[in-house]
Amino acid sequence: MTGLVRQFPAGVTRSVRVPSVSFAHLARLTDDTGLFEHARHATVRREHGYCTDDVARGLAVTSREPEPSAEVTRLAEIYLTFLTHAQDETGAFHNRLGFDRRWEDEATLGDWWGRALWGLGTAAARSTSPWIRAEALHAFRLGATRRSEAPHAMAFAGLGAFEVLRAHPGDGESLALLADAAAAIGPPGADPTWPWPLPRLTYANPAIAEVVIAAGAVGGDSELLERGLRMLAWLQEVQLNGGRLSVVPAGGWGPGEPPSGLDQQSIEVAALADACATAAAVTRDPAWEIGVQQAIDWFLGDNDADAVMWDPATGGGFDGLTPLGPNLNQGAESTLALISTLQHARRTTT
Template identity: 75%
Template sequence: MTATTGHPTMSAGRRWVTAPAPSFAHLSRLSDDTGLFEHARHAIVRREHGYCTDDVARGLVVISREPEPTDEVLRLAERYLAFLTHAQDAGGAFRNRLGHDRRWADDPGLGDWWGRALWGLGTAAARSPAAWIREEALVAFTRGATRRSPAPHAMAFAGLGAAEVLRRHPGHAVAAALLADAATTIGVPGADQRWPWPRQQLTYASPALAEVVIAASQLRHGGPALDEGLRMLTWLRDVQLREGRLSVVPAGGWRRGAVRLHHDQQPIEVAAFADACATAATVTGDADWETGVRQAVGWFLGDNDVGTPMWDPATGGGYDGLTPHGPNLNQGAESTLALISTLQHARRWS
């Protein structure tokens, strides 16, 4: 993974840095013929922790976004798709945790992993260059999209998959209904400009909720007003900028009225922010949202609160978290996928 094949991007409007091209080397290192291992100690796989649908689904998202994947990367997509279809039951729910012994540790459910599975399947159904992957992913997506979760985050992730399907299949009624219900579950921003978020606490992957409301505004019928999603994302952007650089809400979250902490910051928050800004830029044509994408790229390259890169150029892996003393040097699946996902945006907004 080298800067010579990357794309120049401006971080926080202050300096030009070079965004490296996304590398799938560490993702391949974390994968086997079953799926994607969840954890690593530094860059070494920790097989004893097994696999999870959450990460396999994220893996299918980033691979499906590649316009010209190599044969090796496309084979990863096939394995991830096979994992997800194996995790799904006849009613559309998904199991989440599979041990290295190939035994499921849980029953099918509708938690975040269900939503992320639909996100991965929807992205594959819409974007994969392989017809057989698109077809099988759409079958599994449609089965799962008939279900509903009471959890806003699960519905948000599922809504992202529905939005992908609708971009390729505008008449897909099941996807349209899911996206509309996802936006309804998320709710509308409040009138208080100091805290317009629909809930009293920011927890994790918050930009995904705003992104779904923005995407749902494009529905022909039943979609929310575009301004609702943009208000949510604008406020989220403003409260996560610190001296012009991105400083995302940490793993512990932030409750209204409480002191805002700044560590430990997670790469998933940065990737979700990049995704939401990219969607906002596409929908509105407003170049200000492109700056948000560049700030997210800059966070990984060192334009963050500690001033340190959040990835390992030698392995292509993303570091697991930003602490007050520097990065957590473990390179698990979630953080590596967040790195890849964010760098994929740099190809368009460079």
């Protein structure tokens, strides 16, 4: 555990202990095939099987570890093997695998295709294991030949390309995919009260801004970069309630609707941390670290319900913040969101 002092928006200084990154619950959710999607409390629900979305996130967070243990490397290998099995010869991906090891869907270019490329790109750029980097890059290149009609899928894939470009600057396939992802997002509409390129805020909203920021930075396009930064700044502003983070709820939020409320998902918090970290790295402006800190503090209890959103006994993240308090189930998505956000905490406090 790392002891840190936080200054909370109400002006009250509280001593907050930020947990170190733990993969204990992620390992509990993982077998030799992949990462189970759901849990009841901390116990795996095998009947719900596995999904590519979560496995891709798992590969990303394990690959982001600068000094992975043997256990973390083992998890990364399992997740990489799952993704290469999920990918067909055209570069598309299946999403849902039953506990009977049978695919329950066809390979397509949905969000899971984009998230798979994000995970593979992260592994290709950041894994400390050469064999993981090589295989992840091979699978990424196959998937990067495709394009999805869904803006979110393109955003996730573009962020995978941004990761590859960390290790392979000038890579043509990655540059093309990142540029196409930003184009798929498009500019904001004409309504000055809604400076967002999509008609509603739905899910993983910060990733939409992040990929525009990434494309602007990589392409040397200052106008595109500024557009992405404005999008992210506005998104930060509308997700504050009394100075604390209050992310868009699961039902989304659109123009003219009441402010967002509870039924908040951990993955939204982690996405904001990722986007603000990217903005800070690209601009070298430490002000963007405020968004990262707000995401960390949300998990530690500085949220609309004053509720801690993780279980110290297991290392798992709670599945959401409801009007009745935390959903105490500790599934893959929320646990990965916790790990991802705490990885940023380590970066900002060392």
